[in-house]
Amino acid sequence: MKISLGEKIFYVINYVLLGLFAISCILPIIHIVSLSLSSEYAVISGQVGLWPVELTLDSYRLLIEGTRIVDAFRNSVVITVIGTVLNLLFTILAAYPLSRSYFYFRKPLTLFILFTMLFSAGLIPSYLLVKSLGLVDTYGALWLPGLVGVYNLLVLKTFFENIPGELEDAARIDGCGETRLIMQIMLPLSMPVIATLILFYAVGHWNSFFSVMIYINSTEKHNLTVLVQQMIMNNQLAQQVTEGRLAEDMMESVTPQSIQSAGVIAMIIPMLIVYPFLQKYFVKGVMIGSIKG
Numbered sequence: 268m269k270i271s272l273g274e275k276i277f278y279v280i281n282y283v284l285l286g287l288f289a290i291s292c293i294l295p296i297i298h299i300v301s302l303s304l305s306s307e308y309a310v311i312s313g314q315v316g317l318w319p320v321e322l323t324l325d326s327y328r329l330l331i332e333g334t335r336i337v338d339a340f341r342n343s344v345v346i347t348v349i350g351t352v353l354n355l356l357f358t359i360l361a362a363y364p365l366s367r368s369y370f371y372f373r374k375p376l377t378l379f380i381l382f383t384m385l386f387s388a389g390l391i392p393s394y395l396l397v398k399s400l401g402l403v404d405t406y407g408a409l410w411l412p413g414l415v416g417v418y419n420l421l422v423l424k425t426f427f428e429n430i431p432g433e434l435e436d437a438a439r440i441d442g443c444g445e446t447r448l449i450m451q452i453m454l455p456l457s458m459p460v461i462a463t464l465i466l467f468y469a470v471g472h473w474n475s476f477f478s479v480m481i482y483i484n485s486t487e488k489h490n491l492t493v494l495v496q497q498m499i500m501n502n503q504l505a506q507q508v509t510e511g512r513l514a515e516d517m518m519e520s521v522t523p524q525s526i527q528s529a530g531v532i533a534m535i536i537p538m539l540i541v542y543p544f545l546q547k548y549f550v551k552g553v554m555i556g557s558i559k560g
């Protein structure tokens with residue numbers, strides 16, 4: 268099919284704008300990486316741009332040996348992995364019955380769930396509820412209040428509804444029950460949207476900050492996001508170091524800014540590593556409902 272001149276101009280403008288937008292997102296990350304890999308003199312003198320100056324790994328060595336980043340990273344992994352598994356499990360268990368036409372209370376329950384998406388109780392009632400359940404200073408306070416994301420529930424419910432009913436009928440003729448129907452028919456066909464929900468839930472848990480500050484009182488239970496934020500806000504590495512583990516010669520070879528940059532990179536790298544493995548499913552998942560067939 269021949270493309271008209273107007274369409275060519277549209278595509279060129281579109282690609283240029285998207286390219287500029289992508290560059291505007293990438294350049295700050297490159298600059299932060301360069302700061303974390305540059306020497307103290309280069310950072311202080313403002314020589315660092317998009318490329319490291321006097322390449323050194325002292326910032327990362329100091330970050331690992333002198334701060335609680337290893338413990339905070341482990342806490343983030345625990346919060347993210349367990350939280351994502353719980354979110355996905357209960358989202359599936361809620362979306363499947365709501366997608367079945369023979370479920371009697373399907374419509375009123377869907378409306379009730381949708382109501383919670385539009386109106387929430389607020390911070391104080393939520394905190395009082397978590398406190399009354401004895402979940403303060405536990406990771407349960409991060410997992411249970413947002414156990415099922417309403418938007419994600421509606422997306423998965425819609426996907427289940429769009430799976431051809433003939434597959435379900437054929438499975439039931441072969442003697443397939445509800446559990447086998449979910450495990451062997453529904454979930455394998457739902458991998459694109461499942462991968463999308465995993466990405467949404469995992470990123471939310473990995474970047475959780477406000478809820479951790481509200482519900483988690485013990486410093487040793489804080490995640491990586493809170494640790495990096497405290498390093499940036501306090502602007503003092505000494506408040507984040509573990510006594511007796513920090514060498515003075517390492518302190519003299521880096522600046523607080525390079526340490527902060529190394530912390531930011533350590534926080535975003537795991538998600539950058541995970542995303543390529545879910546990308547092909549994620550693209551399919553976000554396209555759900557946009558085309559038929």
